[in-house]
Amino acid sequence: MNLQELKLTTPYLTLDVEFYDKSDIAPLKKPFLISYSQDAAEILGVDVNDEDFLTALCNGETLLEGSKPFSMCYAGHQFGHFVPRLGDGRVMNLGKSESGWNLQLKGAGETLYSRQGDGRAVLRSSIREYLMSEAMCGLHIATSRAFALIGSDHDVARERWEKGAMVLRMSTSWVRFGTFEYFYNKQQFDKLEQLADYVIVESYAHLEGKEDAYFLMFEELIDRTALLLAKWQGVGFNHGVMNTDNMSMAGLTIDYGPFAFLDDYDFNYICNHTDTQGRYAFGQQPNVAQWNLSMLMRALSPLVSIERMQEALELFGEKYSSYYLGFMRKKLGLLVEDEEDLSMLRWLFGLMQQEQIDYTYFFRTLSHYDGEKSTLLEMCTLEEPMKDWLEFYEKRLLKEVTSTQERQTQMCATNPKYVLKNYMLEYAIDKAHRGDYSGVDEMLILARTPFNEHPKAEHFAKPAPKSMKNLKLSCSS
Ligand code: AMP
Ligand code: MG
Numbered sequence: 470m471n472l473q474e475l476k477l478t479t480p481y482l483t484l485d486v487e488f489y490d491k492s493d494i495a496p497l498k499k500p501f502l503i504s505y506s507q508d509a510a511e512i513l514g515v516d517v518n519d520e521d522f523l524t525a526l527c528n529g530e531t532l533l534e535g536s537k538p539f540s541m542c543y544a545g546h547q548f549g550h551f552v553p554r555l556g557d558g559r560v561m562n563l564g565k566s567e568s569g570w571n572l573q574l575k576g577a578g579e580t581l582y583s584r585q586g587d588g589r590a591v592l593r594s595s596i597r598e599y600l601m602s603e604a605m606c607g608l609h610i611a612t613s614r615a616f617a618l619i620g621s622d623h624d625v626a627r628e629r630w631e632k633g634a635m636v637l638r639m640s641t642s643w644v645r646f647g648t649f650e651y652f653y654n655k656q657q658f659d660k661l662e663q664l665a666d667y668v669i670v671e672s673y674a675h676l677e678g679k680e681d682a683y684f685l686m687f688e689e690l691i692d693r694t695a696l697l698l699a700k701w702q703g704v705g706f707n708h709g710v711m712n713t714d715n716m717s718m719a720g721l722t723i724d725y726g727p728f729a730f731l732d733d734y735d736f737n738y739i740c741n742h743t744d745t746q747g748r749y750a751f752g753q754q755p756n757v758a759q760w761n762l763s764m765l766m767r768a769l770s771p772l773v774s775i776e777r778m779q780e781a782l783e784l785f786g787e788k789y790s791s792y793y794l795g796f797m798r799k800k801l802g803l804l805v806e807d808e809e810d811l812s813m814l815r816w817l818f819g820l821m822q823q824e825q826i827d828y829t830y831f832f833r834t835l836s837h838y839d840g841e842k843s844t845l846l847e848m849c850t851l852e853e854p855m856k857d858w859l860e861f862y863e864k865r866l867l868k869e870v871t872s873t874q875e876r877q878t879q880m881c882a883t884n885p886k887y888v889l890k891n892y893m894l895e896y897a898i899d900k901a902h903r904g905d906y907s908g909v910d911e912m913l914i915l916a917r918t919p920f921n922e923h924p925k926a927e928h929f930a931k932p933a934p935k936s937m938k939n940l941k942l943s944c945s946s
Contacts, residue, residue, distance in 0.1 A: 472515040477535040477564025477572065480671075481678070484663055487652075489539040492528030494561050495578025495588065497621035497633045502527070504595075505617035506603050509639065513566055513616070516807045522759060527637045528618040529561065529577050536572075540580035544654055545647030546764055548748055553654050555647060555714050555787045556582025562643070569671075570639040572616070577635060589625045593898045595634035596909055598725040600897065601636065604889045604916035604917060605722050610700045611693070612722040613640035618662055618909065620901070625841045640721060642672045646765040647714035653768035661772055672719040684773045688781045690837045691762060693720025693932025695785055699792035703800060704888065705731035706830040707751040709741035709942065727942030730888040731828040732933050734821035740891075742941035755793075759785045799883045800832050802876040805868050813861060820858055824849045827932035828889050837878035838862075839873055885919035886930045891931055892937035 483488060502524045511518050517523050525531035529538070542558035549553075561577040575598065576590030590598075595618055605612035616637040619646070623633035644664070652660040665683050669676050673689060676682045698721050701708065707729050708722070715724040729740035736752035744750070749757060762785065766778045797814055798806070821831065826848045834844050842859050846852045869876065889912060897908030915926055923929075933937070 470515055471519070472517050472526070472772060473519065473533075474509070475533050475566060475589045476517050477533050477566060479535070479537045479539070479562075479564045480539070481562065481667070482537060482539060484667060485660060487657070487660060488648075488664070489541050489543065489562075490556075490581035491537065492540050492561070493578075493906055494574060496528045496530050496620070497576075497623040499622035500524055500528040500530075500619045500635075501621070503618045503620050503634075503906045504599065504913060506599075506615060506828050506913065506917075508603070508606075509614050509616040510631050512568065512614070512637070513570055514568055514662065522617055523617055527574065527617050527635055528572055528621075529635075538563060538577075540582055540819070541554075541643060541648065542582060542651060543645050543647040543714055544646065545712050546650070546653035547712045547714070548744070548746075549696070550588050550649070551654070552714075554582070555584075556580070556642060558583040559588040560587045566639075569641050570614070570923065571641070571643055573604075573643065573886055575636045575638055576633060581852075584616075585923070587625065588690060589623070590635065591625050591627060591631040592634040592901060593618055594726070595620075596898050596901060597894050598638070599636050600889055600894060600912050600916050601725045601728060602722075603913060604919065605706075607917045607919050608700075608704055608885060609719055610704065610706075610722060610889070611644075611697055613638055613717075614635045615639075617695055618908070638721065640717075640719075642717060642719035642770065643723070644668050644669070644671070644718040645714050645723075646716040646718065646761055646768070647712075648718070649727060649765060649768040653771070658771040665769070683769065684777055684781075687766065687773060690718065690720055690765075691781055691785055692788055693760060694758050695755075695788035696792045697719070697722065698758045699758075699789055699796050701754060702751075702793055703796040704885070705734070705751075705867050707731065707740040707749070708754065709744070709749055711749050711754065711757045711761065713764050716758075716761050729891050729940065729942065731939040732890055732892075733825040734828045734831075735939065736817065736818070736822060739890060740940075740942055742943055755786075755789050760791075769875065800880070801862070802836070802838075802871075802880040803865070803869060804871060804879075807865065807868060811866070813858075813865060816858055816861075820849075820854055824851065824855070829885060829890075830930065830932050832884040833881075833886050835932065837877055838883045839877075882920055886922065887915040887919045887926065889916055890933055891940045891942065892933045895937070895940075911938070 542556040563572040579588035599615040599618040602615040625633040675876035709727040727741040738751040
């Protein structure tokens with residue numbers, strides 16, 4: 470089917486009027502297509518045979534059949550403080566495809582929920598979100614997706630003048646923990662029920678009609694969130710703004726802002742430079758997720774017994790640890806479970822932190838391990854501690870039944886060669902600011918196939934240049 474034939478519906482608009490605001494999209498001046506994701510087009514089931522049409526769609530100048538733009542209302546805990554009304558301040562929903570993807574334009578102008586904002590998104594942050602959603606999908610991590618990215622000649626005021634851009638993004642759900650908190654705070658419990666029913670149909674269809682559906686939804690979300698966090702930690706992803714309004718009711722990664730992949734392993738790494746207390750530091754993320762779930766639990770308390778939810782939530786830590794350890798065992802090429810694995814892992818992390826070793830590069834190099842230690846030892850200033858660890862690891866491998874070759878193949882399919890580190894995104898952004906958008910597509914290839922070899926991009930698989938490591942990002946986007 471051609472993109473032009475795609476039809477949308479707007480089930481969210483069947484909810485009460487307090488849930489959304491219908492507003493008009495404000496297109497950008499002189500839009501142009503920068504890139505689109507072929508893979509995202511495929512999952513939508515469409516062919517892009519007219520790029521002008523896609524550009525007009527991305528700029529809100531053309532609407533698909535059935536599309537009725539609206540923005541969604543929500544609240545949220547931002548850095549621990551409750552804000553009673555947030556909402557899509559710069560996002561316009563277009564509607565939902567038959568295949569279940571809710572399309573949105575980010576940066577489409579002011580909405581009822583814009584507060585002091587201008588409703589715009591600048592080029593650099595749009596490039597980041599576009600590439601990163603596709604990268605997370607490439608890493609098999611649950612996420613919203615990005616279909617296309619446009620640039621424009623539209624001036625947008627930030628710390629300096631920048632150009633406006635828009636991402637046509639899509640997700641199986643855009644409902645946030647904060648959407649429930651909004652109605653809980655207003656004591657509108659009938660709305661909570663409407664919303665829970667909506668979320669079940671949209672993201673937990675197998676629970677539809679079950680007597681205990683609200684509790685089961687919460688219980689499953691705990692599980693999905695534990696798995697998501699295990700993957701974030703395992704791949705070295707720091708979200709940066711884990712406010713409850715950025716937490717997905719479907720257990721997805723959403724709202725990409727000042728995120729980062731780790732360069733050198735650092736448990737305390739903070740990617741968001743406004744996060745002076747380190748609330749959302751890399752190592753804190755699983756705890757924050759649990760705290761966020763407890764805020765959601767409170768918002769759901771008029772619908773479900775809080776004691777039952779509390780009991781379920783207490784299992785978060787156990788679930789997370791089990792997913793995490795399972796994931797890390799795979800990264801180490803271990804299929805057999807051994808009780809010393811956790812201490813071996815802690816030993817390794819201590820070493821990596823001490824020696825400032827690049828997280829992704831280390832695991833990818835280890836994936837080729839055959840007893841030859843030099844490439845791994847070269848990553849360290851002091852070789853002895855790493856040598857000791859590798860000797861222990863080698864003994865541990867003897868408990869495995871797989872051959873070296875099988876282990877290497879499995880590890881290369883688990884440990885990405887490429888993650889989109891901030892300096893790589895900066896490379897694409899710098900080029901784009903000079904009018905050359907080829908860096909975006911260059912990074913998109915690495916994002917989509919991070920486990921493959923890409924000989925021309927070999928340098929991006931190495932640690933970042935020292936001056937560009939562990940950058941801190943601003944929220945201003
Ligand atoms: P974030 O943490 O980026 O997800 O954003 C927090 C809130 O601020 C959300 O409600 C956004 O819609 C809103 N927001 C962020 N930037 C803008 C902007 N430029 N204009 C209007 N609202 C914005
Ligand atoms: Mg947000």
